[in-house]
Amino acid sequence: MSRPALFLDRDGTLIEERGYIDRLDLIAVYPWTGDALRLARRAGFAVVVITNQSAIARGIIDEAFLQQVHRELDARLAPGGARIDRYYYCPHFPDARIEQYRRDCRCRKPGPGLIEEACREMDLDPARSVMVGDRWIDVACGAAAGTKTILVRSGHGAHEADVPPADVRADAILNNLMEAVGWMLRTSSRS
Ligand SMILES: [Mg+2]
Numbered sequence: 001m002s003r004p005a006l007f008l009d010r011d012g013t014l015i016e017e018r019g020y021i022d023r024l025d026l027i028a029v030y031p032w033t034g035d036a037l038r039l040a041r042r043a044g045f046a047v048v049v050i051t052n053q054s055a056i057a058r059g060i061i062d063e064a065f066l067q068q069v070h071r072e073l074d075a076r077l078a079p080g081g082a083r084i085d086r087y088y089y090c091p092h093f094p095d096a097r098i099e100q101y102r103r104d105c106r107c108r109k110p111g112p113g114l115i116e117e118a119c120r121e122m123d124l125d126p127a128r129s130v131m132v133g134d135r136w137i138d139v140a141c142g143a144a145a146g147t148k149t150i151l152v153r154s155g156h157g158a159h160e161a162d163v164p165p166a167d168v169r170a171d172a173i174l175n176n177l178m179e180a181v182g183w184m185l186r187t188s189s190r191s
């Protein structure tokens with residue numbers, strides 16, 4: 001039977017929003033991230049990062065450096081016993097400087113492509129899953145893929161929460177990832 005997942009935006013959700021992360025010392029994990037991920041995994045949720053990385057298309061970083069960022073993030077979470085199962089990223093951008101990434105793709109959020117790919121490859125059930133992010137594009141991505149959605153007020157959420165677009169609604173708007181995981185566990189135990 002397919003498993004539920006906690007789908008996560010990266011910047012502004014797991015780690016502080018610092019613009020394009022092009023140096024490892026820009027990675028700043030929120031103090032609650034490790035505990036939130038451990039709780040989710042203990043409850044049987046796969047933990048999957050869903051991230052737009054147009055910095056690759058723009059030539060700011062390359063895919064090898066992105067892997068390095070994610071290895072560093074894993075290394076910082078490991079001592080507290082937290083783990084991310086998999087990272088899915090979109091390297092594309094319609095106006096990309098680097099031609100191989102110049103594309104109007106389905107995987108760039110708010111498109112649902114990355115969540116759909118994760119569900120296929122990891123046998124995850126979107127209907128029992130939650131997408132958490134600090135921007136409305138994260139919420140729209142989850143909604144398009146059929147997950148529940150939470151906007152967090154960390155990162156861009158501090159201002160985006162107050163200006164919801166007309167066509168997107170989150171199931172909940174909460175302060176941070178820890179509150180989001182609490183909501184997810186309460187909601188899933190009821191169903
Ligand atoms: Mg974000």
Ligand SMILES: [Zn+2]
Nearest residue numbers: 090092105107
């Ligand atoms: Zn893409």
